[in-house]
Amino acid sequence: MTTFIKTETEGSVxxxxxxxxxxxxxxxxxxxxQLQAALDTAAGDKTIRAVYLSGEGKAFCAGQDLSEAMDLNxxxxxxxxxxxxxxxxxxxxxxxxPVVCGxxxxxxxxxxxxxxxxxxxxxxxxxxxxxxFSKIGLIPDSGGTFFLPRLIGFxxxxxxxxxxxxxxxxDAERMGMIYKVSEDxxxxxxxxxxxxxxxxxxxxxxxxxxxxxxxxxxxxxNDQLGYEADMQVHAALTYDxxxxxxxxxxxxxxxxxxx
Numbered sequence: 001m002t003t004f005i006k007t008e009t010e011g012s013v014x015x016x017x018x019x020x021x022x023x024x025x026x027x028x029x030x031x032x033x034q035l036q037a038a039l040d041t042a043a044g045d046k047t048i049r050a051v052y053l054s055g056e057g058k059a060f061c062a063g064q065d066l067s068e069a070m071d072l073n074x075x076x077x078x079x080x081x082x083x084x085x086x087x088x089x090x091x092x093x094x095x096x097x098p099v100v101c102g103x104x105x106x107x108x109x110x111x112x113x114x115x116x117x118x119x120x121x122x123x124x125x126x127x128x129x130x131x132x133f134s135k136i137g138l139i140p141d142s143g144g145t146f147f148l149p150r151l152i153g154f155x156x157x158x159x160x161x162x163x164x165x166x167x168x169x170x171d172a173e174r175m176g177m178i179y180k181v182s183e184d185x186x187x188x189x190x191x192x193x194x195x196x197x198x199x200x201x202x203x204x205x206x207x208x209x210x211x212x213x214x215x216x217x218x219x220x221x222n223d224q225l226g227y228e229a230d231m232q233v234h235a236a237l238t239y240d241x242x243x244x245x246x247x248x249x250x251x252x253x254x255x256x257x258x259x
Contacts (some may be wrong), residue, residue: 004031006056007038012049012199012258013192014042021057026065027110029075032084039091049258050199051095052192053118054102063109063132081141085110089143092117093214096207098198102191103169103178108132113142116151116177119210120198122191123169124184129177131161150217151177202240203258 006017016038018025042051055061068074075083092099092114101118108130115121115129123129131148133140140148140161149157152175160167169181182190198206208231216224235241239259247254 002030003034004028005034005038007041009048010192011196012047013052013195014038014045014048014050015052015054015192016042018053018055018061020065021055021059023065024059024062024106025055025057025111026062027084028065028068029080029084032080032088036087036091039088039095042097043091043095046258048097049203050097050195051099052102052195053099053115054188054191055104057105059105059111060103060107060115060127061111062106063111066136085114085142088114089117093210096210097203098195098206098210100191100195100198102187103127103129104184104187106130109140110142113140113144113147116147117143120194121178122180122182122187122194123172123178124187125169125181126184127169127172128166129169129172130164130166132164134162134164146217148177151175199258200256202235202238202244202256204238204240205235208235 004019006019008015016035018031018035020026020028020031039051042048064080069077069080098120099118100120101115101122103115103121103123104127105124106128107115107123109132112129112131131140131144139145144161148161156175159165167177169178172178173181212224212227212231215227219227240254240256243256244254
């Protein structure tokens with residue numbers, strides 16, 4: 001089987017690399033299923049405490065391989081969305097570990113929206129994000145209509161989705177679409193360093209924070225306050241909470257286990 005997704009463990013970080021550089025890392029069925037499998041590995045392995053997602057070559061991801069989408073013998077648009085992209089977004093958001101995305105080149109269509117579903121997004125200075133769907137008569141998928149308005153506001157998201165404008169990394173950072181911009185030459189090192197930092201932090205607490213952020217998308221304030229109280233109780237029962245408090249009182253650096 002061709003390896004369209006490369007994985008490598010570096011410490012407690014699982015590095016996942018989109019690996020169709022000759023196609024600007026555009027997705028076909030095999031690649032999408034391999035990415036889902038890699039995310040499942042991250043979820044099931046307790047030694048993995050953070051994920052780092054990036055792309056091989058000049059692009060992060062150009063979205064869907066349109067030759068597959070147009071193939072009469074291919075999976076078809078509905079299966080592509082329901083079986084390829086929806087599970088990827090669901091697995092990223094349900095993974096109770098931080099996912100850092102290092103956007104190393106153009107992120108278009110589903111590629112842009114997969115990046116925006118991650119917890120921490122860093123882009124190289126030459127990168128652009130494009131909601132390319134309207135250019136070919138499609139609608140934004142891969143959670144784009146959910147995340148982008150919440151990141152940058154309804155009006156700005158609507159314009160970018162309908163016009164399909166390119167958004168530079170600097171503008172993406174300015175409008176709150178991504179966390180920060182790095183010089184291209186430093187991107188991989190800087191983004192991976194953030195993933196490694198997160199991997200040494202209280203993993204259970206970070207996972208509960210991520211769960212609360214997910215719930216905040218649809219909860220009322222009162223409901224969210226109740227969930228915060230529930231999750232705080234769970235966090236206070238972890239090893240890392242006790243280690244963090246004891247380290248603070250003893251004036252030493254904590255050694256978290258992710259438990």
